[in-house]
């Protein structure tokens with residue numbers, strides 16, 4: 408195994424050299440990364456297509472373009488973000504001034520999941536670079552070709568003491584998790600998130616966890632059903648349903664269920680997600696194929712259901728008459744199966760959602776303002792959309808992250824910069840004009856003044 412400890416120590420040393428803190432260092436390396444990604448696009452497309460049949464269109468729109476936008480955001484805003492922020496100073500600290508400094512946390516470790524391998528692994532790396540950190544990067548080993556191409560691009564072009572891609576699986580991750588990083592950023596399942604959290608606790612390392620869960624999608628009787636069907640089908644079956652923020656299940660008002668399902672079926676047919684379609688992503692591997700198949704109750708299929716194990720193809724499948732007790736409602740689906748449940752009153756729909764762990768996302772299709780406000784205030788969820796799915800994630804002015812079982816902390820844009828920074832507050836005091844009040848010996852007169860001033 409590569410001597411990762413040696414690389415980690417070189418990153419610690421490099422961080423202490425202060426170079427990563429320079430604005431021009433950060434910007435020139437962000438530009439370099441963008442240039443390298445652009446230059447290597449054909450290789451990146453080929454690798455991901457080989458791994459799980461992801462098309463060039465999908466790879467550009469859901470992975471590479473998000474990386475370019477994140478880099479462009481920092482190239483435009485980094486000067487402003489890095490500037491110390493003046494904060495008001497209270498009376499007892501006068502004469503003086505208060506300021507917030509954004510300090511890079513130091514040596515970061517980013518561990519990625521497999522489902523959007525470029526975006527999920529490299530977007531936090533961009534945030535870490537913008538914040539002035541060094542970074543050890545552990546992509547998922549499951550899409551082996553994408554892992555290799557990322558390692559090749561980064562390890563051949565950046566010094567290992569600044570950025571280094573670790574190729575490997577559980578043994579390699581277990582080894583590097585023992586190092587005293589200054590920040591760990593993990594994307595993956597809640598199960599592995601707990602392992603990472605525990606390892607980080609041993610060295611008191613701050614952690615961001617981007618996890619998954621069952622994201623509800625509620626459709627009320629006042630929703631525009633055509634729009635809802637189009638946006639749900641897109642969000643659910645994008646990437647073959649292997650999206651952390653995909654609507655996991657539908658909760659529909661019983662009066663509109665039949666019409667909505669008819670619209671959804673038509674939309675699936677129109678989208679051309681047929682066997683052999685270039686535009687439809689395959690299931691990542693045999694293990695996940697079998698896991699998803701075990702959740703497909705064929706007696707409840709409304710539409711879809713075709714599969715081809717050899718080609719890891721599962722047709723977009725809608726399952727009707729699902730109950731909360733069905734196996735499909737006991738775990739995150741992470742595949743192209745859409746279970747449909749119904750509700751009678753909006754209050755009961757919210758109560759049912761509250762019984763499950765806090766989701767990464769929540770979606771509501773409605774024309775009713777009161778229902779929007781109610782869902783937003785009652786349900787704890789990472790982020791979400793009204794009358795759309797997934798698109799909140801594409802706005803890098805919004806923070807992205809989970810809550811509780813679906814994660815802790817957030818990133819993207821300014822929030823990503825803050826995620827890898829320590830907000831260092833400093834009070835700068837004048838050496839003149841200080842009353843003697845706080846210093847002993849204490850007197851009753853001083854006590855009165857202190858009480859008055861500290862109010």
Ligand code: NAD
Nearest residue numbers: 519520521546547576577580595596599617618619620651
């Ligand atoms: P995973 O938890 O199995 O793996 C994630 C990473 O952890 C991989 O790099 C893997 O090598 C490493 N890992 C696996 N087992 C480990 C162990 N025992 N010790 C140390 N490291 C280990 O997740 P996955 O299958 O790659 O991704 C699917 C999950 O990720 C889903 O739950 C999905 O919702 C979630 N996800 C979340 C987001 C988000 O932004 N919140 C994005 C994508 C995926």
